[in-house]
Amino acid sequence: MKNQIDSLMQEHQIDALLVTGSAMHNPAMVYLTGGGHITSADLIKIRHKPAVLFCGVMERDEAAKSGLEVRLFSDYPLKPLLEQAGQDYTRALALRYRQMLLDVGLNKGRVALYGQVEIGPLYGILKELTPLLPDVEFVGFTRDPILMPAMMTKDPQEIERIRRMAKITTEVVGRTAEYLTHHRVEDEVLIKPDGKPLTIADVKSRINLWLSELGAENPEGTIFAIGRDAGVPHSSGNPADFVRLGKTIVFDIFPCEAGGGYYYDFTRTWSLGYAADEALELYQQVKNVYDTIVSELTQQTPFAQYQQRTCQLFEALGHPTIQSDPQAQEGYIHSVGHGLGLHVHEMPFSGAVAGQQDQLVPGVVITIEPGLYYPSREMGFRIEDTYFAREDGGFERFADYPYDFVLPMRT
Amino acid sequence: MKNQIDSLMQEHQIDALLVTGSAMHNPAMVYLTGGGHITSADLIKIRHKPAVLFCGVMERDEAAKSGLEVRLFSDYPLKPLLEQAGQDYTRALALRYRQMLLDVGLNKGRVALYGQVEIGPLYGILKELTPLLPDVEFVGFTRDPILMPAMMTKDPQEIERIRRMAKITTEVVGRTAEYLTHHRVEDEVLIKPDGKPLTIADVKSRINLWLSELGAENPEGTIFAIGRDAGVPHSSGNPADFVRLGKTIVFDIFPCEAGGGYYYDFTRTWSLGYAADEALELYQQVKNVYDTIVSELTQQTPFAQYQQRTCQLFEALGHPTIQSDPQAQEGYIHSVGHGLGLHVHEMPFSGAVAGQQDQLVPGVVITIEPGLYYPSREMGFRIEDTYFAREDGGFERFADYPYDFVLPMRT
Numbered sequence: 001m002k003n004q005i006d007s008l009m010q011e012h013q014i015d016a017l018l019v020t021g022s023a024m025h026n027p028a029m030v031y032l033t034g035g036g037h038i039t040s041a042d043l044i045k046i047r048h049k050p051a052v053l054f055c056g057v058m059e060r061d062e063a064a065k066s067g068l069e070v071r072l073f074s075d076y077p078l079k080p081l082l083e084q085a086g087q088d089y090t091r092a093l094a095l096r097y098r099q100m101l102l103d104v105g106l107n108k109g110r111v112a113l114y115g116q117v118e119i120g121p122l123y124g125i126l127k128e129l130t131p132l133l134p135d136v137e138f139v140g141f142t143r144d145p146i147l148m149p150a151m152m153t154k155d156p157q158e159i160e161r162i163r164r165m166a167k168i169t170t171e172v173v174g175r176t177a178e179y180l181t182h183h184r185v186e187d188e189v190l191i192k193p194d195g196k197p198l199t200i201a202d203v204k205s206r207i208n209l210w211l212s213e214l215g216a217e218n219p220e221g222t223i224f225a226i227g228r229d230a231g232v233p234h235s236s237g238n239p240a241d242f243v244r245l246g247k248t249i250v251f252d253i254f255p256c257e258a259g260g261g262y263y264y265d266f267t268r269t270w271s272l273g274y275a276a277d278e279a280l281e282l283y284q285q286v287k288n289v290y291d292t293i294v295s296e297l298t299q300q301t302p303f304a305q306y307q308q309r310t311c312q313l314f315e316a317l318g319h320p321t322i323q324s325d326p327q328a329q330e331g332y333i334h335s336v337g338h339g340l341g342l343h344v345h346e347m348p349f350s351g352a353v354a355g356q357q358d359q360l361v362p363g364v365v366i367t368i369e370p371g372l373y374y375p376s377r378e379m380g381f382r383i384e385d386t387y388f389a390r391e392d393g394g395f396e397r398f399a400d401y402p403y404d405f406v407l408p409m410r411t
Numbered sequence: 412m413k414n415q416i417d418s419l420m421q422e423h424q425i426d427a428l429l430v431t432g433s434a435m436h437n438p439a440m441v442y443l444t445g446g447g448h449i450t451s452a453d454l455i456k457i458r459h460k461p462a463v464l465f466c467g468v469m470e471r472d473e474a475a476k477s478g479l480e481v482r483l484f485s486d487y488p489l490k491p492l493l494e495q496a497g498q499d500y501t502r503a504l505a506l507r508y509r510q511m512l513l514d515v516g517l518n519k520g521r522v523a524l525y526g527q528v529e530i531g532p533l534y535g536i537l538k539e540l541t542p543l544l545p546d547v548e549f550v551g552f553t554r555d556p557i558l559m560p561a562m563m564t565k566d567p568q569e570i571e572r573i574r575r576m577a578k579i580t581t582e583v584v585g586r587t588a589e590y591l592t593h594h595r596v597e598d599e600v601l602i603k604p605d606g607k608p609l610t611i612a613d614v615k616s617r618i619n620l621w622l623s624e625l626g627a628e629n630p631e632g633t634i635f636a637i638g639r640d641a642g643v644p645h646s647s648g649n650p651a652d653f654v655r656l657g658k659t660i661v662f663d664i665f666p667c668e669a670g671g672g673y674y675y676d677f678t679r680t681w682s683l684g685y686a687a688d689e690a691l692e693l694y695q696q697v698k699n700v701y702d703t704i705v706s707e708l709t710q711q712t713p714f715a716q717y718q719q720r721t722c723q724l725f726e727a728l729g730h731p732t733i734q735s736d737p738q739a740q741e742g743y744i745h746s747v748g749h750g751l752g753l754h755v756h757e758m759p760f761s762g763a764v765a766g767q768q769d770q771l772v773p774g775v776v777i778t779i780e781p782g783l784y785y786p787s788r789e790m791g792f793r794i795e796d797t798y799f800a801r802e803d804g805g806f807e808r809f810a811d812y813p814y815d816f817v818l819p820m821r822t
Contacts, residue, residue: 020530025436025630028529037632037647057740058645074738078763089764090553113531118439119431119524123534123551140534142501205626208669212623215616219436219630221448221670234469236448258619259632327485329468352489353500 001363002031004150009047012145015109016101017051018138019043021117023062025219025260027342028114028147033066035259042097043068044104052104076100090121094128101133108135112146143355152339152347153363159388161257162340162365165264166386166398168214169253173268173401175210176203176251180243180272181410190243190272200224201239207253216255220344223252223267230269231375233334233382245273245409248283248379250371254344263344265367267384268401273409279379282372283405286381289313289370293336297387297395299362303337304354310336310370319372330374337367340386364389412774413442415561420458423556426520427512428462429549430454432528434473436630436671438753439525439558444477446670453508454479455515463515487511501532505539512544519546523557554766563750563758564774570799572668573751573776576675577797577809579625580664584679584812586621587614587662591654591683592821601654601683611635612650618664627666631755634663634678641680642786644745644793656684656820659694659790661782665755674755676778678795679812684820690790693783694816697792700724700781704747708798708806710773714748715765721747721781730783741785748778751797775800 009017019028023038032043032051038059045051054071055063063070076096085091101107113126126138154162183190183198190198204222211218225237230250243249252267269286271279292313293306311323311332320331335351339358348358348366360366366389371382383403387395420428430439434449443454443462449470456462465482466474474481487507496502512518524537537549565573594601594609601609615633622629636648641661654660663678680697682690703724704717722734722743731742746762750769759769759777771777777800782793794814798806 024632037634037645039631039645056645057738058643058745061640061643061646077737079737093553113534115530116527117530119526119528119530119533120551120555121553122530123524123537123549124553125551126534127551138534140531140536140538142504142532142535144531205624208623208628209620212619213616217619217628217630219628219671220450221435223448229472232469232472234448234450234467235472260630326488326490327468334469 001153001155002150005045005146006048008146008149013110014112014139014146015047016106016111017043017045017146018101018111018113019045020113020115020122023066026116027151027346028116030260030342031147031151033063033068035261036062036065037259038062042100044101044106046105049105054100071100071103090124091128093125094132097125097129098132101136106136107133110137110139112144113138113140114147143353148347149357151341151343152357153361154341154365154388155363158262158341159365161262162264162386162388163398165216165255165257165262166266168211168216169255169264169266170399170401171214172207172210172255173251173253173266176207177270177407179203179206180270181407183243183409184411185245185273185409188245190245197242199239200226200237200241200243203243204237204239211255212258215258217258217260218255219260220254222254223250225250225380227378228375230380231330231373231378232380233371233373243272246271246275248275248279248381250380250382252382252384256344262342263340264398265340265344265384265386266401267369267382268403269381269383269405270407271405272407275406278377280405282374282379283381285314285317286370286372286383287403290368290383293368293370294387294395297360297368299360299389299393299395301360302354302356303348303350303358303360303366306368307336307350307354314370314372330376331372332370333373334371337369340365340367360389362389362391362393412564412566413561416456416557417459419557419560424521425523425550425557426458427517427522428454428456428557429512429522429524430456431524431526431533434477437527438562439527441672441753442558442562444474444479446672447473447476449473453511455512455517457516460516465511482511482514501535502539504536505543508536508540509543512547517547518544521548521550523555524549524551525558554764559758560768562752562754563768564772565752565776565799566774569673569752570776572673573675573797573799574809576627576666576668576673577677579622579627580666580675580677581810581812582625583618583621583666584662584664584677587618588681588818590614590617591681592818594654594820595822596656596684596820599656601656608653610650611637611648611652611654614654615648615650622666623669626669628669628671629666630671631665633665634661636661636791638789639786641791642741642784642789643791644782644784654683657682657686659686659690659792661791661793663793663795667755673753674751675809676751676755676795676797677812678780678793679814680792680794680816681818682816683818686817689788691816693785693790694792696725696728697781697783697794698814701779701794704779704781705798705806708771708779710771710800710804710806712771713765713767714759714761714769714771714777717779718747718761718765725781725783741787742783743781744784745782748780751776751778771800773800773802773804
């Protein structure tokens, strides 16, 4: 949680955080400012001091909503900086950063970098800035020991925001099921009222409409993958493909709050009208593995333990897994879950990147999403719900939704 | 245009481009791959060679849609890299990048960095990678001389995609006007059918719904700012504020294609029911300046020339401008326009950051958006349309929309 940031900075010898970019769709900035329509800002947080937010004059009102101290870029006018930099724009911006850092009291130590930004400009500026501040070291983490562990455990307000997204998400999934099953069918293909076949693009457009209506956004897209595509875990589905009976449909939906806030993540696998025996059997296997993993969830346990357990369960059923073959492209070929918050994937992780901090401690929000993938047999399966670890030691699913695999057509 | 990339690389002594991140909402990656549901990828383009796209095994089908050569991260398995790196994850990823670069034939020269990414991980990796490739220099540009100038001029396909967004945008603006003017009014406040006051949040939610329905996304939010907020150019409007008669409303809408593609950018200023004389006069001044600038647009001219001209016109009317006072917070206080494409703001620029390349050449897509801002008088005004420079030397507005300031209530 946020109140851990100072002690995590201390523990990892970080003297300041420099967060750059927009306050929308930029998790570190959203986390520290609360978000808002600020398109370009810098936030500097010195250890054990409140953060200071720098922005353009046009965005001062939006920035003020953060409750943070706001300073303006126009207090560091570009013209004299450009003169000082021999009209080199990159160097002028480096000189501005130098002054901003000095002004908030940072003239030495380690500064950790954060922010979803265009890499080129900032990399160029940092190359200029580094020799200008010889006692400052800029560092970037592939496994962030400060914000990611803080963000990993959610406070009650964050849990409520994710719960709201869970309600929106499952509402949209329910509407999608209703929508699909009320189409008439010709030659196994769903047909729209206008006589044309229903396409994946049509379904996704409906999904986006409903999400928007309910106050969510869908920046990462939706997976609605049929048949062979369902057998490729991250295939999003071919927009022009028709929706057909009797094919597995992996429907994985992961919207966030409008403006770029908290995510939800949810998957069901459906087969419209009927399903082949083999599909029914494989679906049941995935459901059984899902139920087993959920029933075994225990706090204060490494999340990766459940990945091993999932591989073990699928292997016992005769499926290849990435545990037996890291290059496997059929069977169970991804990790069992991940943390969720302002990132659709965040700590704790359960797969190859999991470290010793990826533990199921109180406040974590995690997906559980076992699956089986057989593109060669034109089928794939995944079941996913998002849970949080309660203070009382239990796990709670954010929203209930039925696990029916075959959805009978209503027409 | 894309076919300029190799010669721009040559001109600026760049031997390769390294583009990182998602293929959604990541302009450089969208430009070079065509976009798609690829959440994490690296693209390496050696000068005079086709680009190679690296991605995870789960996203191989999506990546294949780019038409580029696709290679998989799993061909560079992490386990031996971690062993080689003494289990240091950042170093292991640096070793992977080293091998990827060597495999596409890059062992020396200058590599330009691109991509909308989380700065921390990539900065950490680049710090490790730099000494591993002593003959390679990684560079980042604050004023990108390769992709930005290429993206600045659009081919006919890009123009058509922006035109489609123009139609969607103006359709939504029209629906918004209809929606607003069909509310009943109590004490100057618009009232919804349920008897509650209409808020800015209500209006924005409607706008997002319509955009979604028409196949657009709104990642940067919408400006719908009333009264004093209209007087602060980038204030997005307070969601809880009521919509009132007789106040200036700056409505600036800049959606993009669903999935993160081309943008449109459009502004109208409205006053519902009636307007104060002073507001009518200031609006007319902005409209006259807009008309003058549009009538004077000439190709092969620096865009910044029109910024000077706009300041001159507003100053002649007695308004402060950022030309007379760079710190001005009232009057005309931003630039007259900017390029538009996969970025909502891109080359050519007309304001302080404009350089000698920011010229109105054939194929550029630009906004023209003069405005006046008087927060102290609780009013602000902006008119904005997007134009492109035709091959025949003329300029064309993408979509027409009326310039009415006072919108009569229809109830």
